[in-house]
Amino acid sequence: MTSLSISAIRPFIRKLEAFRTISDEERSDLEALPMQITEIRADQDLVREGDRPSRCCVLLRGFGHTYKMTEDGKRQITAFHVPGDMPDLQSLELQYLDCSIGTCSPSVVGFIPHEALREICRLRPQLAAVFWRTTLVDASIFREWMLNIGRREAYNRVAHVFCELLVRLNAVGLARNHSCEMPFTQIEFADATGISTVHVNRMIQDLRSAGLIVLRGGMLTAPDWAGLKAAGGFDPGYLHMERALAA
Amino acid sequence: MTSLSISAIRPFIRKLEAFRTISDEERSDLEALPMQITEIRADQDLVREGDRPSRCCVLLRGFGHTYKMTEDGKRQITAFHVPGDMPDLQSLELQYLDCSIGTCSPSVVGFIPHEALREICRLRPQLAAVFWRTTLVDASIFREWMLNIGRREAYNRVAHVFCELLVRLNAVGLARNHSCEMPFTQIEFADATGISTVHVNRMIQDLRSAGLIVLRGGMLTAPDWAGLKAAGGFDPGYLHMERALAA
DNA sequence: CGAGCTTTTGATCCGAGTCAATCTTCGTGG
DNA sequence: CCACGAAGATTGACTCGGATCAAAAGCTCG
Structure with a gap:
């Protein structure tokens, strides 16, 4: 599985590099993250609103979406996910998951325990900043979507x-x-x-x-x-x- | 100005405490942040889309909003701000401001240089995590607003x-x-x-x-x-x- | 006390929703 | 290789929530 994982997480590192250079040491620490890699069919939920996850997922192949439902069953998709995305990175800091996340196509997903992510953030503050940055970019996309949907x-x-x-x-x-x-x-x-x-x-x-x-x-x-x-x-x-x- | 600032930033600390306990040392470090406190009239922009700020603002009194405009001049407000909020904390990590932020009522705003915030985040990783958390909560609110607006x-x-x-x-x-x-x-x-x-x-x-x-x-x-x-x-x-x- | 905002009201219009078929596509099993 | 079923894509007819336009009425403040 290890050799698989090192090549499989390429989209993940490429995504991070879109925002900041990743040094060789950071890269090897990222490659050393314990990650459970799983193939998942289309239209499966990875996590559901109300969950309190103890791990984050990384979309390594395939496409996904985050969504919320109104009380009367109408769905709003709040984000589309592409390979490299960590759609529930927020769960590292926020206990309660306020949205559901699912696949839209057959996918490969990596699961990383929160503790491993906390450890790498502690050892490499620069990487922690990159993670923060990706969640800030997500928020920026949310704002643009609000403009899109609202106006x-x-x-x-x-x-x-x-x-x-x-x-x-x-x-x-x-x-x-x-x-x-x-x-x-x-x-x-x-x-x-x-x-x-x-x-x-x-x-x-x-x-x-x-x-x-x-x-x-x-x-x-x-x-x-x-x-x-x-x-x-x-x-x-x-x-x-x-x-x-x-x- | 110092004595004013210590009492004036109360809403700021109260807001952070809504998410996590702030220790006495953290509190005094927060109170020691260099902060330029300014009264601002209603309906003034604090920052504009496209800016590359070198400081963050804290809303200490009054109300504000973040907004974006479509090419043809329609406005979407993406967030309302209440005392204690740091509406452009994102600018600490993202160079380019993708939205504008303004007051909605006569307000008191504190400006904190990015470098001071970076320093406190470096010295107190726990506080950095609280800051990250507040931006994650903002993102969660964005998702709920998308549901609200869209469905x-x-x-x-x-x-x-x-x-x-x-x-x-x-x-x-x-x-x-x-x-x-x-x-x-x-x-x-x-x-x-x-x-x-x-x-x-x-x-x-x-x-x-x-x-x-x-x-x-x-x-x-x-x-x-x-x-x-x-x-x-x-x-x-x-x-x-x-x-x-x-x- | 008047100017300039907001808030309210009324009338009319239209973008988009809903409902109900029908047509395609595509994966599955024979 | 083809029939079948399920899901998604398309089409048409009709309806409606909310936009737009235009005015009037309240407020606030210099």
Whole structure:
């Protein structure tokens, strides 16, 4: 398992490097983290609202999402996760999990005990700062999503989500030529943008006929990146990727 | 100014204590932080999107908000701030400010140089963890707001915002008997909930005639707290205030 | 006491939701 | 290799929550 893990955690380290250089010592400490690596089917919850986890998960392959439900059963997706993300890093400091996290595609997930993460943070304050930074970037993305959901029209909302996913996947080496894997369903886009499935479908068709996206067979391509960015009102500043200036 | 600052930063320390006990040594280190304390009028920006601040601000008295604008000038408020909050603590780790922060009422704000905060974090890792924690709680609130904006009806959205403000103000000793100061305008509630000013006004009137709120003269009272919570679908878990279990 | 905000009210309109099929896709088992 | 079933994608018809527009009414403060 060890050899598997060292190669498997590559997306994790690449994600951290998008925000700050990782030194060789830090890298080897990261590679030495005890990590239980597991394959998980699509549409499985990793953790649920109300849990009090004793470990964090790292998405090593596949896609996921964080979501919350209203009392009457409506779902809001608050984040999409791509390889390298630590979707519940917050649980290291906050006992109570205020949201649920699940897979959207067949995935490989690594679980790291809280105590191991606390130890590496204690020994390498620089790494602790990088972890903090990733949660701050997550928060920045939340703010942008609030703007998206609260103040943009449906058409622009959907375009914005596609822009963000292209840039984030590009940053971890999973997009080329404005093209990437895109396994989320229209139901998931609907719950992420705060609109209905039917309407998402119509907006996607509008984006298609405007020549801004090609979306089929689980692949997304943006033949007119400038046009898609304009449609989404997308400015990547909120992703805080000075280092990995996206395509 | 020193004596002023020691009493003035009380709300700041009280806020941190809502999340974790602050030891005497930590408290005196906090009190020793170099802080430039300034009175600021209502509706002034403290920082603007695109800034690269070299200090953080602490709201010591008054109310504020964080907001973003779409390209076509629509505003989304992503957070309300109450005394004790550090609305741009993120700038300690993220160079680029992705949002603007301003006052909503006449306020007293303390400015702390980044270097001083970095120093106290280095010397007192426990305090660094508390700071991290406050940003994680902010992120949790963002997630709840996304749920609010994306998936609740206007009536429930407005009720939810009132619930949250009552609980947060209670936690810093600024609410009694489900009653607190409430200087935000209906325009601000509109931009926070993603609906129009006119509709906010109608929802407030509905909440009034349902006997759930009394809102006038800058004061909010919830005569039927259980009813208001139900209307907002409000569950305070996301505020992570195990310690200061709110009224 | 008047200017400039907010808050309120009324009338009208439209973006998006809901409902109900139908059509595709795709994995599964025969 | 194909039939079958389930899930997702699409389409059309109709409805509605909330936006927009326009005015009037209250407040606050210089």
